[in-house]
Amino acid sequence: MRHDAGRLPAFLAERDGEVVGLLTYAVHSDAMEVVTVDALERRVGVGSELLAAAVAAASARGLRRLWLVTTNDNLDALRFYQRRGMRVANVHRGAVDLARGLKPSIPTVGEHGIEVHDEIELEFLL
DSSP states (O other), X not given: OOOOGGGSOEXXXXXXXXXXXXXXXXXXXXXXXXXXXXXXXXXXXXXXXHHHHHHHHHHHTTOSEEEEEEETTOHHHHHHHHHTTOEEEEEETTHHHHHHHHOTTSOSBOGGGOBOOOEEEEEEEO
């Protein structure tokens, strides 16, 4: 699914009046999709707070699940989300290869020298 993250609702994380993080999301019927998570500082709790805010908002709206997609090379994201209780829901084999056909600028090799081919969908069931 394609999104213009600049037009999506968001949660902001602030520290001392400065924005230190942003999470954008989209709601589809009974689920909230986390589209982007950006923390200016890593490993200080910004991403965790943003994700917790999204889960709380999804629960308050009575949604069934919160989900997101990352690529197979993004080991830091996979570790981050799973340590916070998210589970692998689906693996979309070759999804990045297909997307690369539409957007050739998508790299073929990503983090840690891992070839990028697949999308991994993670979720919280609420």
